[in-house]
Amino acid sequence: MSTTADLVTALKKELKHAQMTYADLARAMGMAESSVKRMLAKGEMSLSRVDAICRALKLDFAELARKVADNQPLLAELTQAQERAVVANKKLLLVAICVLSQWTLEQITSAYRISQAEAIVCLAQLDRIGIIELRPLNRYRLKLAKTFRWRAHGPVMEFFRDEVLLDYYAGGFDGPGEGLLLVHGEVSRSLAPAFMERLQRVAQDFAQQHLADQKLPTSEREGYTLLLAMRSWEFAAFAALRR
Template sequence: MSTQTLIEIIKAELKSRGLSYADVARELALSESAVKRMFAPGGEMPLSRVDELCRVLQTDFAALTQRLGERRQLRRELTLAQERAVLADPKLLLTAICCLSHWSFEQIVAGYRISEAEATRYLAELDRLGIIELKPLNRYKLQVAKTFRWRPQGPVMNFFRESVMGDFFAGGFDGEGEVLSLVHGQLSHAMARELAERLERVAEDFARQHVLDQKLPDAEKRRYTMVVGMRSWLFEAFRHLQRSDLTRTASSRS
C-alpha cells in the first residue's frame, strides 16, 4: 500500500465518520494547518502518526488494509450485457440512477411513480447485476467505485446521447448555479491529459458534495446535473472550410 493510497483511505474514513481536520488536530494536539499539510498530496505520514489516527478513528491498520481491498473490488463500469439489462426497463434505469445518486428507497418511491413493490423488485435486480448489495429493509450499499462511469460507447451512454442530451442542452443555463461554457483551442497532448484529469476531479467533487448535502432538508437542495466532456474535435459545420494541409498535420499529430 502506497503512502498516498493510505492517506486517501484515512481521509475517506474521517469523512464517513463526520470528523474534520479541526477534530483531528484537537485529538492529536496539532495545529489544523499541520494536519492539512499531512493530508495534502505528497504529505508525510509516519507510521507513528498512522497509529494515532487509527486511535482517533477507533480502528486499526488491518481494518484500513481491508478497506483498500474493498475499494479494489468495486466496479468502475458494467459489462455490455449488464448495461443492456439496465436499459431494458426505463424504471430499472431510473432506479439505478437514483441509487448511484444515493437516494433512499423512501425517496425513490416518493419522488417517482414507482410503487413500493416495483422499487423492491428493481433493487433486487440491481443487486443481481452487482450494482448494489441489497440489505434488510430495502437499504443498500453501492458496489461501484466513486470513479464509476457508463461505458463511453455503451448502450446507456448511447441512450443519453439520442434521448437526453438534446433536452439537457435546450436549457438556457442562466439559472442560479448554472453555467455553460464552450472553449476551443490547441493544447499539447500532456496538457490535454492533465486538464482531463482535472475535469474528472471536478466531477468527483460534485459527486462527493452531493453525498454530503444529502443531510440537508429538501427545501435547501435543488437538483443539478453536470456534464463534463473534452475531446479533439472540429465543428461539423466548419469542417468543409478546413484546409487540407491542416487536416493532414492534425492527423499526423494524433
C-alpha cells in the same frame, strides 16, 4: 463474487480483532490446535465449522457474510450485458441513477411515480445485475467504485446520446447556479490530459458534496446535473470547409 478464501480471510481478521489465538479457538471448538491451523490454512471447512468459529467469536454468520461482501473489489465499469439490462427498462434506469446518488427507497418513491413494490423489484434487479447488494429492509450497498464510469460506447451512453443530450441542452442555463461554457482552443497534446484530470476532480468534488449534503433538509437542496467533456473535435460543418 466472494469465495471460500475470502471467508477464511474474514475469519482470520475477526480472530485477530478479538485477540483470539488458534489455541484459544481450538479450546472453544474442542479441537486440537494443529487441526484448527490446518483447517484455516487449507480453507476446507463445513458450514457447521464456520458456525462453530462464529459462536467462539460471538459473531453472527450474517454479519460475517456482510463483512465478506464489503471486502469484495468494487466495479469501475459494467459489462455490455449489464448495461443492456439497465437500459432495457426506463424505470430500472431511473432507479439505477438514483442509487448512484445513494437515494433511499423512500426518496425514490416520494420523488417519482414509482410504487414501493416497483422500486423494490428494480432494486432486486440491480442486485442481480451486480450494481448493488440488496440488504434487509430494502437498504443496499453500492458495489461501484468512486472511479465508476459508464462504458464510453456502451448501451447507457448510447441511450443518453440518443435520448437525453438534446433535452439537456434545450435549457437556457441561465438560472441560479447554472451555466454553459464552450471553449475552443489549441493546446499542447502533452497538457491535454492534465486538463482532463482537473475536470475529473471537479466531478469528484460535485459527487462528494452531493453525499455530504444528504443530511440537509430536502427544502435546502436542489437537483443539478453536471456535464463535463473534453475531446479533440471540430464541428462537421466547419471541417467540411477545411482546405
